[in-house]
Amino acid sequence: TKQVYSGIQPTSIPHLGNYFGAIKQWVDIQNKQRPHQSNPLIISIVDLHAITMPKDPRLLNDYIYKCAATLLSCGIDPERTILYKQSQVAYHGQLSWILGCRVTLPQLSRMHQYKTKSDGLSEVPLGLFTYPVLQAADILLFRGTHVPIGEDQLQHLELCRSIAEKFNNAYGIDFFPRPVPIESEFTRLKSLRDPAKKMSKSDPDAGSRIELVDPADIIEKKIRKSVTDSMRLISYDPKGRPGLSTLIDLEAACTDLLPEEIAERCLLQATDKAEYKKHVSKVLVEHLRPIQAKYSRLIDDKKYLNSILDDGARRANSIAENNFRQICKIVGCG
Numbered sequence: 001t002k003q004v005y006s007g008i009q010p011t012s013i014p015h016l017g018n019y020f021g022a023i024k025q026w027v028d029i030q031n032k033q034r035p036h037q038s039n040p041l042i043i044s045i046v047d048l049h050a051i052t053m054p055k056d057p058r059l060l061n062d063y064i065y066k067c068a069a070t071l072l073s074c075g076i077d078p079e080r081t082i083l084y085k086q087s088q089v090a091y092h093g094q095l096s097w098i099l100g101c102r103v104t105l106p107q108l109s110r111m112h113q114y115k116t117k118s119d120g121l122s123e124v125p126l127g128l129f130t131y132p133v134l135q136a137a138d139i140l141l142f143r144g145t146h147v148p149i150g151e152d153q154l155q156h157l158e159l160c161r162s163i164a165e166k167f168n169n170a171y172g173i174d175f176f177p178r179p180v181p182i183e184s185e186f187t188r189l190k191s192l193r194d195p196a197k198k199m200s201k202s203d204p205d206a207g208s209r210i211e212l213v214d215p216a217d218i219i220e221k222k223i224r225k226s227v228t229d230s231m232r233l234i235s236y237d238p239k240g241r242p243g244l245s246t247l248i249d250l251e252a253a254c255t256d257l258l259p260e261e262i263a264e265r266c267l268l269q270a271t272d273k274a275e276y277k278k279h280v281s282k283v284l285v286e287h288l289r290p291i292q293a294k295y296s297r298l299i300d301d302k303k304y305l306n307s308i309l310d311d312g313a314r315r316a317n318s319i320a321e322n323n324f325r326q327i328c329k330i331v332g333c334g
């Protein structure tokens with residue numbers, strides 16, 4: 001059976017890259033489900049992944065709620081989707097150990113995210129290295145078959161497939177599926193400060209990303225200061241004018257216009273870059289308005305957020321327990 005599974009790190013408020021690269025697809029997939037489907041979409045707030053780099057415990061705890069509130073505001077419906085916090089399902093850690101016994105050091109050393117994040121660290125935490133094993137355990141614990149993610153996570157998913165295959169071969173059983181990605185059309189939103197980089201929660205420069213709950217004046221400022229080029233008028237050229245093209249992509253993602261149509265309209269009206277930036281800010285602010293309105297209603301209601309996460313954990317645990325019991329049997333522990 002088809003099981004769609006994905007996750008997000010609660011390391012800050014989700015940004016437009018998370019939204020257009022992943023969250024928006026989750027909501028679309030959820031909304032196409034039948035009511036009370038027996039294999040609903042499962043989304044995890046992966047707090048155990050978030051501590052691979054040092055995190056202030058109070059901040060992390062805050063971000064877990066902020067992340068949950070953001071996802072609900074974007075349209076995740078806890079009646080139709082299992083939304084839970086990873087650390088509330090203890091089988092993640094246990095399966096991660098079992099899968100770690102099937103991965104080699106060179107396989108893990110090849111991971112781009114590991115290479116980037118460990119680069120320059122004098123001491124590399126083991127968790128940073130085994131991060132993708134835990135990610136594979138997330139997906140395989142629920143026998144996930146489809147994983148809606150951005151481009152930056154494709155390599156981790158490829159590793160997950162390889163781990164699933166090795167496990168199946170080692171035990172001579174076709175137990176784990178080989179999960180495939182579901183990619184959005186918008187798989188790699190660029191940083192607003194440096195179009196050679198992706199928009200990222202871990203970029204120290206907050207001007208590089210727009211968080212979904214940024215107020216209108218901040219959005220306007222970040223767009224105004226975004227790095228483009230020295231040409232005055234607008235054209236869509238992702239290779240030659242990556243900064244400006246990112247802004248056009250953002251407008252396209254918020255509307256049903258194609259980037260080329262937007263560029264043509266700008267050319268007809270001789271819109272210059274400063275005017276265009278103002279226009280994009282307006283489009284974004286409008287697009288985010290309903291999300292932000294819902295967020296401000298939810299964020300102070302910790303009791304409600306806890307009830308959603310607890311209920312999600314209960315449902316996730318019951319699926320995970322059943323699968324984990326079978327896995328233990330296969331391995332010989334159960």
Ligand code: TYM
Nearest residue numbers: 006007008009017018021022135149150187188189198199
């Ligand atoms: P995370 O928290 O970094 O990002 C959540 C999702 O957002 C996507 N994304 C982007 N898409 C387009 N453009 C961008 N600039 C951009 N930045 C982020 C990511 O690809 C991701 O889909 N390791 C994962 C979390 C995870 C997970 C899992 C995902 C843990 N276990 C199991 C799927 C299945 C991560 O750090 O995502």
